[in-house]
Amino acid sequence: MSRRVTAIIAAAGVGKRLGADMPKAYVELGGRTLVERSIRAMIRSEIVDEILVVISPAMRDFATNLLEKVGLLSAEVPIKLVDGGAERFDSVWCALQAIPEEHGVVLVHDAARALTPPGMIARVSRAVLEGCDAVVPVVPIADTIKQVADGVVVATPPRSELAAVQTPQGFDLATLRAANLQYFEQRPENFSPTDDASLIEWAGNSVHCVQGDPMALKVTTPLDFALARVLTEEAESTEFEVPGE
Numbered sequence: 444m445s446r447r448v449t450a451i452i453a454a455a456g457v458g459k460r461l462g463a464d465m466p467k468a469y470v471e472l473g474g475r476t477l478v479e480r481s482i483r484a485m486i487r488s489e490i491v492d493e494i495l496v497v498i499s500p501a502m503r504d505f506a507t508n509l510l511e512k513v514g515l516l517s518a519e520v521p522i523k524l525v526d527g528g529a530e531r532f533d534s535v536w537c538a539l540q541a542i543p544e545e546h547g548v549v550l551v552h553d554a555a556r557a558l559t560p561p562g563m564i565a566r567v568s569r570a571v572l573e574g575c576d577a578v579v580p581v582v583p584i585a586d587t588i589k590q591v592a593d594g595v596v597v598a599t600p601p602r603s604e605l606a607a608v609q610t611p612q613g614f615d616l617a618t619l620r621a622a623n624l625q626y627f628e629q630r631p632e633n634f635s636p637t638d639d640a641s642l643i644e645w646a647g648n649s650v651h652c653v654q655g656d657p658m659a660l661k662v663t664t665p666l667d668f669a670l671a672r673v674l675t676e677e678a679e680s681t682e683f684e685v686p687g688e
Contacts, residue, residue, distance in 0.1 A: 479510070546615075567579075
């Protein structure tokens with residue numbers, strides 16, 4: 444039996460560092476909100492069966508009206524809004540509990556990575572469908588990275604061994620659920636997951652890598668937004684394709 448691919452799009456954050464007058468997911472980039480672009484990329488990947496958009500409960504009416512207005516709530520891929528929790532990790536857990544299947548593939552994606560190419564989404568999904576329990580897209584590190592403690596450099600990890608991790612991250616649904624349950628039961632004081640893959644590592648499972656894409660940049664700061672806007676505007680005057688159009 445084929446496994447369903449469910450995409451979770453985290454869109455419940457405030458996004459204070461962007462400095463916008465509304466939550467980051469609803470900021471427009473080239474006439475489309477970041478969350479809309481992320482949803483459309485999932486649909487265009489042609490591998491996602493269902494999309495769960497995790498939102499702040501206070502934004503439910505706004506989000507519903509937005510997605511209805513742009514026609515996404517009647518799209519060929521079912522879309523469901525899920526109320527999130529206090530932190531991103533809690534929000535993902537809320538979405539995992541809203542998936543009825545016991546076995547399947549789940550993608551966890553940030554709405555802020557609104558220009559992620561559909562092909563990268565499919566690449567991550569296929570790797571899980573082909574047998575990997577956890578998959579992350581990665582891109583090479585351009586900068587030298589220093590490990591710092593108390594204002595002093597204590598180590599310089601070899602750049603060849605480092606990579607920047609993007610989303611969507613893909614998982615076997617049962618594996619990700621089990622890791623979440625283990626974390627909630629133990630609540631370790633010396634570990635706080637920075638992404639879903641780090642939770643899988645903590646639980647003792649392997650995380651595999653596939654090629655990421657520079658377009659999957661995360662819009663966090665005004666500088667990030669400015670770069671994303673330039674890329675979007677460039678697409679209007681060339682044959683270059685920007686996801687979400």
